[in-house]
Amino acid sequence: MWCADAMATGHYAQTSQEDEEVFQQKHIPPSRTLFKDRFETRKPVRLYQGADRLKDQTFFLSQISQDALRHTIFPLAGLTKDFVKKIAAEAGFQHVLKKKESMGICFIGERDFENFILEYIERKPGSFVSIDDGKIMGQHKGWFTLTLGQRARIGGQVDPWFVVDKDITTGDVFVGPTTNHPGLFRDTLQTERFHWIDEEPPVELVRTQMMECHLRFNNRMPLTPCTVTLNLDGSVWVMLKEPIRALTPGQFAVLYKGDECLGSGKIIRLGPTIFTLQKGQNCMSCPPKDTNQQQHPEPVN
Secondary structure, three states: OOOOOOEEOOOOEEEOOOHHHHHHOOOOOOOOOOOOOOOOOOOOOOEEEOOOOOOOOHHHHOOOOHHHHHOEEOOOOOOOHHHHHHHHHHOOOHHHHOOOOOOOOOOOOOOOHHHHHHOOOOOOOEEEEEOOOOOEEEEEOOHHHOOOOOEEOOOOOOOOEEEEEEEOOOOEEEEEOOOOOHHHEEEEEEEOOOEEOOOOOOHHHHHHOEEEEEEEOOOOOOOEEEEEEEOOOOOEEEEEEEEEEOOOOOOEEEEEEOOEEEEEEEEEEEOOEHHHHHHHHHHHHOOOOOOOOOOOOOOOO
């Protein structure tokens, strides 16, 4: 049961409403019907990037509900991380300032991710396979311990190899010899039913079925221009202006229009890689073999 007027959080983000407006709202119980009440005239609250773009955390809030956002205050909305540290120093919180910033998964800590996973999931050994020629390069402990784009630890290999693709049926993990191998780059993805923070797709997208905006699937990556197509089932197809590295099913595609975070959807399907497209082009450019032409052996010198 909701027993507070609002909740304050330390995320670097901001909304379209003033803090005072949060406390002036009337509580409306959640609808028990399948469809939204069309007679409800409340103006939707929008989620915007914080003033500190380097520390912006709207990516992590992209699945927030409209009701939760309506009752949330972001005290750090207009502040930068450096200014917050200055305030902390003046307040005497030196022990906080000395703590290293965590970039990993907070509940794992300093432990090795592979070892952490293998504490809970049984090992399923498989092969590292070269995406270029099908050669077996080594063995791994389980495809689920590896993610696309990461460096593969292959025993006996001096040069670095990187995870390009995975076959969860055979257990094979395909690797490429460079961090920017074309097998890591794609420009198309589909999400599951998209979560719009506004609860409804943008008017432009509904009217034309297409919309220009920006995407990120990792909170530290730059925003990438894209075109979004709305499907009848509520999912979206995203066409990126430029191929990006290591798109991964299961991660979230977060969309932005200007400073506004529109929402997000889990990636469920990927388009072909640049490597696959290049192979297809090479096959099309090869002259067809004439199977009816008689084959003559080369003369022996």
